[in-house]
Amino acid sequence: MRLSQYFLPTLKENPSEAQIVSHRLMLRAGMIRQSSAGIYSWLPLGFRVLANIQRIVEAEQDAIGCQQMLMPTIQPADLWRESDRYDAYGPEMLRIKDRHERDMLYGPTNEEQITDIFRATVKSYRDLPKLLYHVQWKFRDEVRPRFGIMRGREFLMKDAYSFDLDYAGARMSYNKMFVCYLRTFEKLGLKAIPMAADTGPIGGDLSHEFLILAETGESQVFCHRRLLDFKLPETTPTDAKGLQALVDQWTSVYAASDDKHDPVKGNALGTDLVTARGIEVGHIFYFGTKYSKPMKAMVSGPEGGEVTPEMGSYGIGVSRLAGAIIEASHDDAGIIWPESVTPFRVGLINLKSGDSECDAACEDIYRALAGRGVTVLHDDRDQRAGVKFADMDLIGLPWQVVVGPRGVKSGVVEIKNRRSGERQELNRESALARVAGG
């Protein structure tokens, strides 16, 4: 992509409304733009990141056999009356009347809707277990939306739902998703810490939230040092016992965010206590028959009679992750994207746009990288070098390739790694190989 043609409205100044670094950097990097309080448009650069995050989240859901579907944003209020959540949900629910004065709402979550689909279509224990998910926009009418897309009103969420015949099955689904979440955050280049959590308005008995560590995170995190060194095995065990053992490992040591922190337990860890800051990016719940029972979602059981399936739900904040990743990975100059989610892998800086040799060298490098499947943003603008360097650091692509008249004459280009800051002068071939990776 040529930057001269790309819709990338970067800002030089820090926008005054942005209180946290991810909000500031997303606005400055031309990733998002506010439409109204807590509601944002994703401009092309931001959209690429959002789509990359979504793709990774989907791939990991698919990998555990969770089947993708898509439920609508607008739900009938009657469904929520069945679970008694319509009145309970409070003013955060965006309530709507359609032209026939029917009560509708913009879904903040989908437990009722998936249970309604399940009860209408699944009739036998033979069809269990079922693990279903979708990635859809949600709305929570926050009283004071802030922090950009980190605490917006309209947000993109991956929510999955499990249906099992009994507790053992439900626990298996919960454990599958627990490990899937750890792997998803790892693929996103993040260190995630699972913590026992309150269940809040979703309800249920067992719940974990996943916080990623970020110096500028919203919550205080307390955990045992060992948790930071836990590694996932190459392949996830598929048997119940192996899976449970893996979950047990990750939940065997102390971890709590500030609202649940027990100073006595924390202090008992002595020098093994790590205190850090974190951001919640995922939350999983086992809630048994909380929805299936009042909504009469029953299947015929293996010994005749009817069984009410045990359910769980599993959320990842997809749009929130774009901000969370920035909170976890930035410096004074701007964003530092992990390779897995970066909007482009390489920023190609032409120091003298309009100079025929520099232009030709850039075109050549662009084509060579594109030919290797590498995404490149080519800064071909008629701008000073300083502006180009600053913008490229701001938008945070992992690699920069700098082409100038002197280098072109001596047959070298400069490459810079955005994260380490390391610069190297290399010949064309070595530079291409280095930034293309592999």
Place this chain on the structure above:
Amino acid sequence: MRLSQYFLPTLKENPSEAQIVSHRLMLRAGMIRQSSAGIYSWLPLGFRVLANIQRIVEAEQDAIGCQQMLMPTIQPADLWRESDRYDAYGPEMLRIKDRHERDMLYGPTNEEQITDIFRATVKSYRDLPKLLYHVQWKFRDEVRPRFGIMRGREFLMKDAYSFDLDYAGARMSYNKMFVCYLRTFEKLGLKAIPMAADTGPIGGDLSHEFLILAETGESQVFCHRRLLDFKLPETTPTDAKGLQALVDQWTSVYAASDDKHDPVKGNALGTDLVTARGIEVGHIFYFGTKYSKPMKAMVSGPEGGEVTPEMGSYGIGVSRLAGAIIEASHDDAGIIWPESVTPFRVGLINLKSGDSECDAACEDIYRALAGRGVTVLHDDRDQRAGVKFADMDLIGLPWQVVVGPRGVKSGVVEIKNRRSGERQELNRESALARVAGG
């Protein structure tokens, strides 16, 4: 995917509420399920089709340099007051008050929103032209939603917007999109006919709608026979003249849907007049400064002073296309998917699930096809052959591979082409090569 584990709630009976064939078949094939009037969930099989359609639409937008972004579903009413459409739009607009009693709405389209983004970020003629799109859910509160997802209330649309300095530029963007649409529908396996159209609530001077031919289509279509034989060139011309000539060719002969049909002109064609039925799946508009002027979206001009950009907008009904493709491609037994959008390429039917030889042969074929990148739905259910054949015909995968005890012994499998109905007995290798294509 094993059908025994797949969430595919097919129906044996025709649902009484479905008046048209696509609605009937989508319900029967377990693709969708109604949530409330005109609002549907896409179950896994339907979601795969929707995602495939979206991917093709996106690829063709990307190919003409249209940049993807994502605007929110909920818009502030004030934006629509600026263009005078808030009151004009009528009861089809879903109007919402948030918790602070601010007037919001669920966007039925995005001209105002993109113009607002443009005016805040684009300041110079040097930044033009701009061609931007998104794929997002829209809402139109139809008084009588019907025909399933063909005329639903919540629907997925690709809408693109162009900004140009003058009429010549705007016409160039319009023409690019015109040809892009023809190519998109071709890639989807459809024959699309462009027709001069009224501009309706979008406004403007120049507009075409694209109808695909389907025997069960909603509209009558009248056109010159030659239009059906027009072919797109391998590569689209990139110069204004060549592009205009191509658009001129496609608009040189008579074409009209019933509301615009002129019987005098039609009859003048004599035996060259084709009358058929069609379904609108795309609509493009050039409307000049209809939004940019009242919303004061101006850029500095090349000769100093300010210029109000000329705009166009370009819509494709992504969710509607899933239904339209079925209307265009089905028989009495069910859906016949074009290869480009099919949810799986191959349906693998095990005639004797539980028989170790049949099971092993199916597993082997499944792995071999997956290894070639072919998507397979494996009917491993403990069901009668008749049920399996009927379900597989209903869901319409392009190829069926039938594995039975007799064939396993003699080293052959039967393959069936869903569209032609042709059956062949082939050895394993030939069968794999045939259904894998290429």
